[in-house]
Amino acid sequence: MNTSSPRADTRAFDTAQFRQALSQFATGVTVITTRLADGSFRGLTASSFNSVSLDPPLVLWSLGNVANSLPIFSGNSHYVINVLGADQAHLAQRFAKRSENPFGDIEYELSRTGQPILKGVSAWFECHNRSRYPEGDHVIFVGEVEECAVQPQASLIFHGGQFGSTQTR
Structure with a gap:
């Protein structure tokens, strides 16, 4: 079922204003990891992570069309x-840069399917790459969660172009 609508009317803002408005939404910070065939x-690094569904357990994140890693994650x-x-x-800064290694x-440790799980994270979700x-x-990207774990602690957030943290209850 396609539920797309036609494009919106002409925008009353520019890209810079849109980015500034988006920066006011505090997000968690994630590092998405995978293992290649070799x-x-x-x-x-991605801050575009969100839950989608509890049953089945689905999450989403997004990646730019021009990202070098798009073919890898696809x-x-x-x-x-x-x-x-x-x-x-x-770690957020390290994985935001292009680096060979x-x-x-x-x-890190390896998940049951051999994917890298970073040590000391607040939570992790091992996902089957369900759809794009x-x-x-x-x-x-929509991932179906096959396994997850949590280590309650303050999490890293990104707001207004700066890193910060939030306290857990």
Whole structure:
């Protein structure tokens, strides 16, 4: 079923105003990780993570159409969404940069399907790469959660172009 509507009327704002307005929405910060066929790992920082459904357990995130890692994440069957803890801004910054091996000296363990799970994260979700939807200048990934874990702690947030944290109850 296609529920798309025609495009909106002419916008009364520019891209800079839109970005500034979006920056007022505080988001959690994640690092999405996966393992390639050759055994190497890839990862990227994303704040576009959200829950979709409890039954079945579905989550989503998005990736830009021009991202070098788009073919990797589109083609792999599984990935892990790592929700960063308040003290892990360095990981967000590290995985936001293009690097041959951002996993170099960081600690991680492997999921049951061999995907890297970063140590010390607030939560992680191992997902089957269920579906992808091109929309605008991004692709929306929907993952079906096969396994997850939580380590209650303050989480890293991003607001107004700055990292911060929130306290757990």
